[in-house]
Amino acid sequence: MWRIGTAVALQDETPTARTIRFEVPDWPGHVAGQHVDVRLTAADGYSAVRSYSIASAPNASRLFEITVERLPAGEVSPYLTQDVMVGDRLELRGPIGGWFVWRKEQAEPIQLIAGGSGIVPLMAMIRSRLSTGNAAPFRLLYSVREPKAVWYGKELQSLSEHDPSISITYAYTRATPKDWPRPPGRIDAALIANAAWPSSIGPTCYVCGPTSFVETAAALLTASGNSPDRIRTERFGPTGDRK
């Protein structure tokens, strides 16, 4: 069923990515990892639906956030990242998904692997852990083109500085910061061996990003000894867009 949400705040994460905060009067609440479908309808009835992961932690309010990346050939993302104004009303369906979720009752170590915009649902998990006081140790491996493509950079930096039980490793695929020890490149077995939890401690792994990234990362995790049933995945389209 479609609900009507009002955009109550807009925040640019990067020049091409924007977070939209929605208020939905009858919002049932969500679990970290879930997504919403957003439906846009033109005056002549033409409509387009896209899925966006919820970025914010579960909370008791009627508010949640999504972060949208503007795709050059996109039909919906340019509208959401450039045209939406505070006060606009949009149709939303959700929250959706019961598998790619992290619940505060989970006590085991968690391995998060994000490719580009795949960071969004994993950020909801990190934020949820913080807001619930869950003590399970988290590791995040965040693959991104270059430093300025990082989303939530300041927040992640603050977290890793103040909480020793969250560790974050960045993998830059095109351009690295100055003096970065690892040359630009995709994630590989060596990075998994160095930065991910050893499979022997039995982490639950969450991998999210473009389809080809997820397939590669999931294969690396199983190759390093993680059982497939401990690996949960969510695939975005080849360009990172779902649909």
Added chain:
Amino acid sequence: MNSDTCNYLDGNAAAGELSRIFTMDVTAAEGCCAQCGTIKRFAEAHLYMQCPGVVARCPACQHVLLRLVNVGQQVFLDVRGLTYLRLNTA
């Protein structure tokens, strides 16, 4: 792997569409492929949604597990490719 060989999404992408039909969460449901017998969570199915309908395929053998087409106010649903889907009420 490139964007051409990875032109699919997964069961999570169809969950909103399927939530119109299934009251229980489909993504966590285990499905058994009628062709090869592989049992996987529906979230792991390969979803093709850039076509005139929704097509979910077995990640092991590519057999069509489920198809869905919207025709006006009606939905055509074909689940012959699933021997079963095991959904949780909780």
Added chain:
Amino acid sequence: MAITSRGFSGRRGTTDAKLPPGQYLTTDFPVLSAGPTPRVPLDQWEFTISDGSQVLRRWNWKSFRELPTETITVDIHCVTRWSKLGTTWEGVSLDTLFAGVNTDAEYTMVHSYGDYTTNVPLQDLLNRQAWIAFRFDDDDLAPEHGGPARLLVPHLYLWKSAKWVRGITLMQEDQPGFWESLGYNIYGDPWREQRYSGDE
């Protein structure tokens, strides 16, 4: 009842008197697929015409490419509402492929590599209405658009132009293919807007 999103129009181009009802113009070439892109090495590629019990004609890539070809420019119309005008293809006419095939069958099922099928009346494949196309826009047909070769039947919705075509089976009675069995029109004339079963 959907609410209207302020200022949203989507990426559609104009609607035009030249387009079938309900269609809009596109300048790109959307890729729609119901499954993984088949990889068919040319040394294994075959195209057959069969009557259901035996193969009547068979070509491999070499013998297929020795057949006379045509270059045609046609408009294509997808049931998902986009139309692309003035597309140029090179292919072998179905008239050439069916030359000398004697049959009283009126219907065909078109089969693709992978598991896609679509049914087309035999008369809609003949009389300069259909080609097995292997070049698009001056280039070899790309795999995501159906290469090495696809059926092209531009007077019907594009789902009938089966990508990665492998063969045609003659049928005595009409049978629905992949989409026709799940709500799409058995025939699919865009000018009569025959999108779904039940559309007259």
